[in-house]
Amino acid sequence: MDHIQPRSLEGSDELSNLALACHRCNERRSNAITASDPETSAIVQIFNPRKQSWSEHFCWTQNGINLIGTTPTGRATCARLDCNDDRYPDENSIRSVRRLWINAGWHPPITDPIWPNS
Numbered sequence: 001m002d003h004i005q006p007r008s009l010e011g012s013d014e015l016s017n018l019a020l021a022c023h024r025c026n027e028r029r030s031n032a033i034t035a036s037d038p039e040t041s042a043i044v045q046i047f048n049p050r051k052q053s054w055s056e057h058f059c060w061t062q063n064g065i066n067l068i069g070t071t072p073t074g075r076a077t078c079a080r081l082d083c084n085d086d087r088y089p090d091e092n093s094i095r096s097v098r099r100l101w102i103n104a105g106w107h108p109p110i111t112d113p114i115w116p117n118s
């Protein structure tokens, strides 16, 4: 199995099938295991934090405010989880939180890649 299978799709609640997620991401993911890549409209698997490397699929803009999907999986995951408040731009909640984290020196994580011309 290449992805974390939700219980609603007959996945188990074994530790190997679970991933820690914040309420926001968990709610937006729902039981999705695939999503549309906004660049190609192809349906692809969303990011699996258990099996895939974050830095191979995502990077931050230079100001650390926006997450960029760098692969079909990264782009589809960003869209599905609304990682940059694109779906509800008036809410601006995750971007506001990232600004606070940046001011506190907590974000972006130093090990995360930064998109060079962003």
Ligand SMILES: [Zn+2]
Binding pocket: 021, 022, 023, 024, 025, 026
């Ligand atoms: Zn989250």
